[in-house]
Amino acid sequence: MAKKEEFFVGLDIGSNKICVVVGQPEEGDTVKVIGVGTSHVTGLRKGVVTEIEETVSGISEAIELAERSCGFTLDHANANINGGHIHSTVSRGVVAVGRADQEITKNDLNRAEEAAQAIQVPPNKEIIHVIPRQFVIDNQEGVKDPLGMTGVRVEVEALIVTLSQQVQKTLGKCVTQAGIKIDDLIVSPLASAKAVLDKKHKELGCAVIDIGAETTGLAIFEEDSLLYTNVFPIGASSVTNDIAIGLRTSVDVAEKVKIKYGNAYHKDIPEKEKVDLSVIDIKEEGVFSKRHIAEISEARMEEIFKIVRDDLKRLKKDVLLPAGIILTGGGAKLEGIDVLAKDCFKLPVEIGKPHSLNGLTDKVYDPTMSTSVGLMLYAFEERIGFSGSNRTGDMISKVRGIFKTFLP
Numbered sequence: 001m002a003k004k005e006e007f008f009v010g011l012d013i014g015s016n017k018i019c020v021v022v023g024q025p026e027e028g029d030t031v032k033v034i035g036v037g038t039s040h041v042t043g044l045r046k047g048v049v050t051e052i053e054e055t056v057s058g059i060s061e062a063i064e065l066a067e068r069s070c071g072f073t074l075d076h077a078n079a080n081i082n083g084g085h086i087h088s089t090v091s092r093g094v095v096a097v098g099r100a101d102q103e104i105t106k107n108d109l110n111r112a113e114e115a116a117q118a119i120q121v122p123p124n125k126e127i128i129h130v131i132p133r134q135f136v137i138d139n140q141e142g143v144k145d146p147l148g149m150t151g152v153r154v155e156v157e158a159l160i161v162t163l164s165q166q167v168q169k170t171l172g173k174c175v176t177q178a179g180i181k182i183d184d185l186i187v188s189p190l191a192s193a194k195a196v197l198d199k200k201h202k203e204l205g206c207a208v209i210d211i212g213a214e215t216t217g218l219a220i221f222e223e224d225s226l227l228y229t230n231v232f233p234i235g236a237s238s239v240t241n242d243i244a245i246g247l248r249t250s251v252d253v254a255e256k257v258k259i260k261y262g263n264a265y266h267k268d269i270p271e272k273e274k275v276d277l278s279v280i281d282i283k284e285e286g287v288f289s290k291r292h293i294a295e296i297s298e299a300r301m302e303e304i305f306k307i308v309r310d311d312l313k314r315l316k317k318d319v320l321l322p323a324g325i326i327l328t329g330g331g332a333k334l335e336g337i338d339v340l341a342k343d344c345f346k347l348p349v350e351i352g353k354p355h356s357l358n359g360l361t362d363k364v365y366d367p368t369m370s371t372s373v374g375l376m377l378y379a380f381e382e383r384i385g386f387s388g389s390n391r392t393g394d395m396i397s398k399v400r401g402i403f404k405t406f407l408p
């Protein structure tokens, strides 16, 4: 049985599944996965809770399964928040260095980050993350870690991530009702990126696209910093729905057809290969060409990629990502998705999944587990402290007071 003394929990509340990953630190700052629990009961639509009771049941079930797997009770976790209400914007904050000897302290950086939060946020929106991208010390640009340097003036350029207060409150209520205290709430694309990227991706420049069931998350990195994040309210369940309509079958059968025979690149499928629906479900009938199913899947995935590509174009990042596109989330498991993505983005493409862990790796080295593993890793990093040499990157400054809204 695992020991309870020190463990980290990621709780991914998704539209298709709710899952919990428990990790324990090992020597050499690696993490061992000691518990995993997944529930397919969820009350979410497009990444947002629409049914509280179902969501609470799903969270409770996933927690219970994870508890059975690791052998102790869980009462706190890092949780994700997702949905089209999540936006990011760049802001700057400037302060004068406080100490008489002009050495820059943590307090100066905190005050600069606070100053960067002085942006107009609509009344029903709230800031969830302030992520420093770079600091300007007096006139020296591009400073990543100003602690200990000297200067008169500290300026931070930060990415401010905002979300809907209502959505956040409802989600917080569900987690609390399931008996779990939220340590940190982190937007889904950032959590997924944490699990799948390594330093090189972030330094070179890349975009993580998390294709979930009903959302597609985007996180762009450059020079080791988060440049942008966004969530689009469309995902891989649309492919299933299109197959159901196209083959005049149920969503359940269409889902099985997609997973077993689906392909996002129809040109790779010979015309004569067929799928007999009665093999999937004896109550069903009809024989369809695999190429036709691939055409349906490809049309929808192409639409999703175009939405993302338009966003990249708007940011002028559609060509400037040397480490390319990293696809993750369950939608990244669709056959041929990497070929289609290469065609759409004209960039290198990889399928990203959690890696470099120990323990129950067979359960978590899967694109559907990226968010939950990333949340767990954020908790781990919080404990070991972000390495002093890299203040920016994906370091998230917690916004004081945000969690008090979870109190009943």
Ligand SMILES: Nc1ncnc2c1ncn2[C@@H]1O[C@H](COP(=O)(O)OP(=O)(O)OP(=O)(O)O)[C@@H](O)[C@H]1O
Binding pocket: 013, 014, 015, 016, 017, 018, 044, 046, 047, 082, 188, 211, 212, 213, 214, 215, 216, 235, 236, 237, 240, 255, 258, 259, 262, 329, 330, 331, 332, 333, 334, 335, 367, 368
């Ligand atoms: N082997 C597979 N082949 C094709 N598609 C798959 C495969 N496995 C899972 N999927 C699809 O991935 C989607 C679920 O992905 P994921 O578990 O990442 O969603 P989620 O995190 O619950 O949703 P969201 O993030 O949108 O709230 C479903 O649409 C499912 O059909």
Ligand SMILES: [Mg+2]
Binding pocket: 014, 015, 188, 212, 213, 329, 371
């Ligand atoms: Mg997801």
